[in-house]
Amino acid sequence: QVQLVESGGGLVQAGASLRLSCAASERTFSRNVMGWFRQAPGKEREFVAYISGSGGNTDYIDSVKGRFTISRDNAKNVVYLQMNSLKPEDTAVYYCAGKPGWPRRSPSAYDYWGQGTQVTVSS
16 A cells, blocks of 8 residues: 655745645555645545646646646655645645546545645735
C-alpha cells in the first residue's frame, strides 16, 4: 500500500503563497496519476488539480486556474502544489491522492490518500 505524507500547509494572509508537498513511499509512484483535493468545513471534498504520471497532462478546477500549479519530481517521489494569490475561500484541508490508470477528477476514483494538511487564508 502506497503511503502519502503531505506538508507545507499553514496560516497566511490573502495574496500570499504556499507550496504543498506530498511524498510517496513507493517507487511505482511515477506510474500513477496524482491529485490534490481539498475539503472545507461543512463541505464535500473537491478536486483541485491532477497530474499524469509523466507530468505531461494536468488539469485544474476553474477557481484555481492561473493561481495554482501542480508538478511532480518522480526521482524524489514527490508531487507539489504551488499556490499563489491565495484567497480566504481557499481555506481547507488539502489532501493528495493517487491512482493508476487514466486521470480523473472524482475523489472516489483515487485509491490511496494522505492525511491532509491545513491551509488557512485570512482576509
